[in-house]
Amino acid sequence: MAPGENADRPKIVVLGGINMDVVANVQRMPEAGETVHGDSFFMTGGGKGANQAVAAARLGAEVRMVGRVGDDDFGRTLLDALRSEGVDVNGVEPDPSNGTGVAVIMVDASGQNCIAEVYGANRASDETQLDAAKRAMHGSDALMLQMETPPEVSLEAARHARSIGVRVIWDPAPAAEMPSDGFTAADFLTPNETEAEALTGIRVTDEESAREAAEALIAKGVGAAVITLGERGVYAIAKNERYLVPPFEVDVVDSVAAGDAFAAGLAVAISEGFSFEDALKFGAASGGLAVTKPGARDAMPLREEVEAMLSGEGCGAPILSRAE
Numbered sequence: 001m002a003p004g005e006n007a008d009r010p011k012i013v014v015l016g017g018i019n020m021d022v023v024a025n026v027q028r029m030p031e032a033g034e035t036v037h038g039d040s041f042f043m044t045g046g047g048k049g050a051n052q053a054v055a056a057a058r059l060g061a062e063v064r065m066v067g068r069v070g071d072d073d074f075g076r077t078l079l080d081a082l083r084s085e086g087v088d089v090n091g092v093e094p095d096p097s098n099g100t101g102v103a104v105i106m107v108d109a110s111g112q113n114c115i116a117e118v119y120g121a122n123r124a125s126d127e128t129q130l131d132a133a134k135r136a137m138h139g140s141d142a143l144m145l146q147m148e149t150p151p152e153v154s155l156e157a158a159r160h161a162r163s164i165g166v167r168v169i170w171d172p173a174p175a176a177e178m179p180s181d182g183f184t185a186a187d188f189l190t191p192n193e194t195e196a197e198a199l200t201g202i203r204v205t206d207e208e209s210a211r212e213a214a215e216a217l218i219a220k221g222v223g224a225a226v227i228t229l230g231e232r233g234v235y236a237i238a239k240n241e242r243y244l245v246p247p248f249e250v251d252v253v254d255s256v257a258a259g260d261a262f263a264a265g266l267a268v269a270i271s272e273g274f275s276f277e278d279a280l281k282f283g284a285a286s287g288g289l290a291v292t293k294p295g296a297r298d299a300m301p302l303r304e305e306v307e308a309m310l311s312g313e314g315c316g317a318p319i320l321s322r323a324e
Contacts, residue, residue, distance in 0.1 A: 010271030011140040012056045013166075015066045015133045015157050016049015017122040017148025018082075018092065019101040020074040021296050023256070027109045045081045046103050046296040047122065048146040048173060051257045054085045055264030055286065055300035056144070061271065064136040066091035066129050067149065068121040070100035075121070081297070091132035095121040101148070111252035111291065117148070117174065125149040133157045137166050141271035144263065145170045151179050158185035169267045172199060173259060184221035188270070190263050191217075192228045207244060210235035224276065226266065226283075228259055234284055238276050245280050248288035248309065257296035262287030265306065285309045 021044050030036040045054075049067055057063045065087050069075030071094040078100065082089050101120040107113045130153050137143060143161040145154045145168065158168045162185060170186040172178050175198040183189070193204035200216040202209055210227050214237040217225035224238035234245040265286030269279035285306045293299035 009060055009062045010142070010268055011064075012061045012142045012144060012267055012271060013064045013066065013133060013136045013140050014049050014053040014056070014144045015125075015129065015149065015154060016052065016144065016146045017047035017101055017119065018050040018065070018067050018069050018075075018078055019045075019047035019103045019117065019120075019122070019148075020078060021046030021103045021105055021256075023105045023107060023295060025107050025254075025294075029106060029108050029112075029114060042295070044295045044298055045078050046105075046257070047078075047101055048148055048171065048257075048260055049144070050078065050082060051260035051296050051300060052144050052146070052171070052264045052267075053082065053087045054297050055261045055290075056268055057086045058300050058302050059264060059268045059286065059306065060303045061268050062088075064088040064091055064140070066133045066136055068093050068095045068098070068125050068129065070094070070098055070121045071096040072100055074100035074102070088136075091129070091136050093128060093132075095124055098124045105256060107254040107256065107294075111254045113254055113256050115174075115256075119148060122148045123150060125153050127153075129153060130156050134160050137161055137164065140166050142167045142169055142267045144267055147172055147174055147176045147178070151176070151182065155179045155182050155185060158182065161185075162187075167267075167270060169263060169270070171259065171263045180220075183217065187223040188226055188266065189217055189222045189224070190226045190228065190259070190266065192230070192259055196227050204229070206232070207235060211237070211242070226280070228262055228287065230255070230258075234262070234280060236276070236280055241276055243277060243280055245284045248285060250288050250292050252291045253294050254299075255291050256294075257299060258287045258290045260296070261290035261300055264300070281310060282306060 266283035
């Protein structure tokens, strides 16, 4: 049976952040002390963990979300939205002592964004969430992690996943210090250029510097280093395999959560038995589609959209090349 045609849906656990995103569209980013005119404003569900959970569900996975929200209106609204996407939220705990996480986002006319995040209940995740993640991982194919919850909780979850044969896809975002043992606990690490620099000290500006950063991550013990390069595509190394995936040609609306869509696409494809090459393409198509729509969670693509893009019916598939 071909990848993607499995009778059983892949089972993915996501331990991560759940936020309410407050988004303003502006023509350009303000300078320090400057006020700029905003063109529009909206609120939507966000948080890297929740974005990835929704993306994986829309791509066909059975998803269990683990985390914390505040015991407040934002938290209840976000949990209802996750349920409506088919995400199991039994592992998400309402926290009476901390408010739901909030991200304040500005998106300029070119689609680039800047974000200020107040983590709230996300950073209060503890042994309760770790235990919930361990229970959820029973019979699962993959565990997805980010950096919005306490890194020590994520690390212990990753260690448990590896001990029971569950693959770990770790998105080290937002950029932060990663536990040293986290590198060896990650089967796949998916930083963008900024995060790769934070982890390796190598400024990523082109294919050559991406290769150097990816090799540095492999030297730290990562199973596969997958660096997303925005408009330059994706550079990846795993064992003796090296690939450069050029970007899809799309009309960019905003780049919010493109990395979340990519990570989810990679996780779903790997869980379905795709080769590393094809999983990279599937992730790249997922991320490429996400930038064509505004917002974070609402921009996560559907399975049929990704398959149409990969078949050439969408915006045209890139040619995957083996990097030198």
